[in-house]
Amino acid sequence: xxxxxxxxxxxxxxxxxxxxxxxxxxxxxxxxxxxxxxxxxxxxxxxxxxxxxxxxxxxxxxxxxxxxxxxxxxxxxxxxxxxxxxxxxxxxxxxxxxxxxxxxxxxxxxxxxxxxxxxxxxxxxxxxxxxxxxxxxxxxxxxxxxxxxxxxxxxxxxxxxxx
Amino acid sequence: xxxxxxxxxxxxxxxxxxxxxxxxxxxxxxxxxxxxxxxxxxxxxxxxxxxxxxxxxxxxxxxxxxxxxxxxxxxxxxxxxxxxxxxxxxxxxxxxxxxxxxxxxxxxxxxxxxxxxxxxxxxxxxxxxxxxxxxxxxxxxxxxxxxxxxxxxxxxxxxxxxxxxxxxxxxxxxxxxxxxxxxxxxxxxxxxxxxxxxxxxxxxxxxxxxxxxxxxxxxxxxxxxxxxxxxxxxxxxxxxxxxxxxxxxxxxxxxxxxxxxxxxxxxxxxxxxxxxxxxxxxxxxxxxxxxxxxxxxxxxxxxxxxxxxxxxxxxxxxxxxxxxxxxxxxxxxxxxxxxxxxxxxxxxxxxxxxxxxxxxxxxx
Amino acid sequence: xxxxxxxxxxxxxxxxxxxxxxxxxxxxxxxxxxxxxxxxxxxxxxxxxxxxxxxxxxxxxxxxxxxxxxxxxxxxxxxxxxxxxxxxxxxxxxxxxxxxxxxxxxxxxxxxxxxxxxxxxxxxxxxxxxxxxxxxxxxxxxxxxxxxxxxxxxxxxxxxxxxxxxxxxxxxxxxxxxxxxxxxxxxxxxxxxxxxxxxxxxxxxxxxxxxxxxxxxxxxxxxxxxxxxxxxxxxxxxxxxxxxxxxxxxxxxxxxxxxxxxxxxxxxxx
Numbered sequence: 001x002x003x004x005x006x007x008x009x010x011x012x013x014x015x016x017x018x019x020x021x022x023x024x025x026x027x028x029x030x031x032x033x034x035x036x037x038x039x040x041x042x043x044x045x046x047x048x049x050x051x052x053x054x055x056x057x058x059x060x061x062x063x064x065x066x067x068x069x070x071x072x073x074x075x076x077x078x079x080x081x082x083x084x085x086x087x088x089x090x091x092x093x094x095x096x097x098x099x100x101x102x103x104x105x106x107x108x109x110x111x112x113x114x115x116x117x118x119x120x121x122x123x124x125x126x127x128x129x130x131x132x133x134x135x136x137x138x139x140x141x142x143x144x145x146x147x148x149x150x151x152x153x154x155x156x157x158x159x160x161x162x163x
Numbered sequence: 164x165x166x167x168x169x170x171x172x173x174x175x176x177x178x179x180x181x182x183x184x185x186x187x188x189x190x191x192x193x194x195x196x197x198x199x200x201x202x203x204x205x206x207x208x209x210x211x212x213x214x215x216x217x218x219x220x221x222x223x224x225x226x227x228x229x230x231x232x233x234x235x236x237x238x239x240x241x242x243x244x245x246x247x248x249x250x251x252x253x254x255x256x257x258x259x260x261x262x263x264x265x266x267x268x269x270x271x272x273x274x275x276x277x278x279x280x281x282x283x284x285x286x287x288x289x290x291x292x293x294x295x296x297x298x299x300x301x302x303x304x305x306x307x308x309x310x311x312x313x314x315x316x317x318x319x320x321x322x323x324x325x326x327x328x329x330x331x332x333x334x335x336x337x338x339x340x341x342x343x344x345x346x347x348x349x350x351x352x353x354x355x356x357x358x359x360x361x362x363x364x365x366x367x368x369x370x371x372x373x374x375x376x377x378x379x380x381x382x383x384x385x386x387x388x389x390x391x392x393x394x395x396x397x398x399x400x401x402x403x404x405x406x407x408x409x410x411x412x413x414x415x416x417x418x419x420x421x422x423x424x425x426x427x428x429x430x431x432x433x434x435x436x437x438x439x440x441x442x443x444x445x446x447x448x449x450x451x452x453x454x455x456x457x458x459x460x461x462x463x464x465x466x467x468x469x470x471x472x473x474x475x476x477x478x479x480x481x482x483x484x485x486x487x488x489x490x491x492x493x494x495x496x497x498x499x500x501x502x503x504x505x506x507x508x509x510x511x512x513x514x515x516x517x518x519x520x521x522x523x524x525x526x527x
Numbered sequence: 528x529x530x531x532x533x534x535x536x537x538x539x540x541x542x543x544x545x546x547x548x549x550x551x552x553x554x555x556x557x558x559x560x561x562x563x564x565x566x567x568x569x570x571x572x573x574x575x576x577x578x579x580x581x582x583x584x585x586x587x588x589x590x591x592x593x594x595x596x597x598x599x600x601x602x603x604x605x606x607x608x609x610x611x612x613x614x615x616x617x618x619x620x621x622x623x624x625x626x627x628x629x630x631x632x633x634x635x636x637x638x639x640x641x642x643x644x645x646x647x648x649x650x651x652x653x654x655x656x657x658x659x660x661x662x663x664x665x666x667x668x669x670x671x672x673x674x675x676x677x678x679x680x681x682x683x684x685x686x687x688x689x690x691x692x693x694x695x696x697x698x699x700x701x702x703x704x705x706x707x708x709x710x711x712x713x714x715x716x717x718x719x720x721x722x723x724x725x726x727x728x729x730x731x732x733x734x735x736x737x738x739x740x741x742x743x744x745x746x747x748x749x750x751x752x753x754x755x756x757x758x759x760x761x762x763x764x765x766x767x768x769x770x771x772x773x774x775x776x777x778x779x780x781x782x783x784x785x786x787x788x789x790x791x792x793x794x795x796x797x
Binding site: 260265266437466467470 | 529597611760797
């Protein structure tokens with residue numbers, strides 16, 4: 001029991017759960033566990049079943065994409081206070097990139113497979129979850145659009161431009 | 164101090180030109196060339212466009228004979244006095260390579276003094292506006308300053324309004340009220356002369372003349388009144404600053420862009436447009452000379468920064484010109500940039516009419 | 528407005544296509560300026576371009592310019608070696624308002640070559656370190672090979688009285704640093720948002736994004752200082768090229784308080 005109370009408290013302090021309905025929080029806590037990863041360790045890999053999502057308590061997590069001609073490319077890092085992993089919400093529930101610990105990482109791991117079933121039966125819980133995921137997804141999408149603008153307008157340093 | 168007007172005849176006018184010339188001025192005035200009235204050196208009354216008038220409309224300028232021998236019986240032509248104060252092409256400096264690296268020598272300013280003969284009221288206002296731009300800001304343009312200092316201005320109160328004139332609605336004419344040394348009003352065969360400065364009064368005193376009567380003064384007033392009443396165009400200038408800046412996405416900009424050729428004629432004939440660009444020319448001796456020429460906000464390159472132009476579309480360039488002229492000019496220099504001379508309408512090859520564009524944006 | 532000859536004393540290749548010049552005036556006179564101002568830099572027979580001044584204004588005997596080769600003039604300048612003579616006109620423009628932000632936490636937001644116009648300001652802030660609260664630099668680049676002024680960044684990062692948040696758009700796997708947009712670096716900054724003063728040096732679109740992010744954290748737009756870029760030729764407000772609406776970037780800018788020019792950002796092709 002003590003273990004559960006700790007988890008609930010940890011979860012409640014994470015920005016993801018700010019202002020969450022207590023009942024929903026309890027349900028989610030029931031699907032949560034702690035996880036620790038060492039530098040370089042994979043948290044998940046592209047193509048694997050996506051049955052979890054993660055709240056970062058400490059450390060830096062690298063989202064990587066594999067390219068055949070070299071080492072994987074880190075396209076984004078996420079840090080304490082961030083969440084990552086939304087493939088568990090969308091069929092076919094498989095990861096579309098790798099996630100790897102850049103340094104010592106402490107996470108709260110949420111069992112998405114378990115939550116999917118609960119959300120199906122309890123739409124208000126589903127709403128609570130989606131309400132928290134959608135703004136984050138929108139922010140990342142908008143941020144990445146701006147990164148495209150930056151990469152498209154900042155001259156690449158190794159090629160000469162007209163002008 | 165107040166000055167007393169006089170009346171002079173053609174002999175007095177000839178004496179005026181002669182006196183200016185004799186005092187060392189380079190006298191510039193209206194003369195007929197290439198089927199237009201332009202400003203150039205004049206040696207005497209015979210160089211003035213006697214008996215000529217002009218027919219002006221959107222995209223149209225024709226010289227026509229008058230029934231009389233009036234010397235100033237026309238409106239303004241394609242030239243503005245800015246071509247002398249702010250030359251279309253100007254050498255700035257020359258750089259020569261040498262042992263130290265290079266030596267730069269600024270081009271000398273001309274030591275001549277200009278007398279402008281036949282300056283219209285709208286043009287006096289235009290000169291006053293360019294004075295603000297070039298002389299009264301945080302930076303002074305030394306080239307303009309060198310040319311502007313000591314200019315003797317002989318104004319003419321218009322007796323004929325052109326087809327594209329709208330100075331009356333811009334409060335810039337047709338009667339000259341300030342900024343001149345002498346102002347003429349033409350009567351058949353004679354002129355009322357009003358001094359506007361000590362230098363003007365002193366010069367007038369040297370001319371054959373008679374004192375002006377109340378009837379002469381009334382007659383001159385009637386000339387200006389008649390001209391004011393016969394303006395070819397009208398612009399409602401009240402609130403035009405906010406009107407344009409509140410309508411930067413008005414559909415009319417698309418409409419005018421479909422007609423505008425982006426040729427920049429309006430900016431070249433405008434008596435207040437001041438933009439310039441510099442270019443460097445290298446010669447075979449290894450030296451470089453920098454020149455400055457009039458530029459136009461209608462060219463794509465005008466707003467070029469690395470990667471492209473900020474105003475690639477004719478829509479944005481026309482909008483830049485018109486909002487600058489009528490709105491942001493006020494923010495920058497505390498005055499409108501438009502004096503209602505109508506040149507931009509006359510010399511636009513497709514007859515775009517700034518007064519009509521303002522009306523359209525007003526929704527009239 | 529005739530250029531004054533300066534000799535290139537040293538050329539530093541910062542990153543491919545970006546080079547820094549250390550210049551000395553031929554007559555030995557010090558070059559006095561304030562951080563944020565710019566010069567018109569002239570290559571004999573080639574052309575003249577506006578370049579911000581990137582040095583330490585307390586070392587007026589050395590004029591420092593960092594230039595990116597993006598056009599014919601800047602590419603030609605890239606070929607110049609130490610010993611070559613170039614012409615300088617300046618300094619021009621309004622500097623960063625350093626005295627107006629005394630007592631506040633300062634956050635600098637920029638990317639790649641945008642650090643060049645801020646570098647002199649950061650140097651001056653560090654000279655007057657006790658005048659300010661926290662000092663945080665948020666700097667983004669394309670990748671780990673595009674980091675400019677790396678020696679400065681290492682020095683700044685090693686100080687106990689300032690923070691450097693570096694971010695790159697992508698990195699090879701195994702890189703231990705932050706990857707993402709500069710926005711993520713801003714969010715990581717720990718300053719007193721309700722009173723902090725921000726200095727943003729990015730392109731217009733990305734400036735707006737940075738300002739929005741800062742606003743979301745509590746930095747009102749009257750505490751955000753930005754720079755604008757336009758075609759500058761005469762640099763004294765007379766040639767007309769750098770106008771945006773009411774402002775001449777060369778004489779009224781290039782540094783502006785964001786709230787005073789915010790409307791200009793939303794009009795296209797203005």
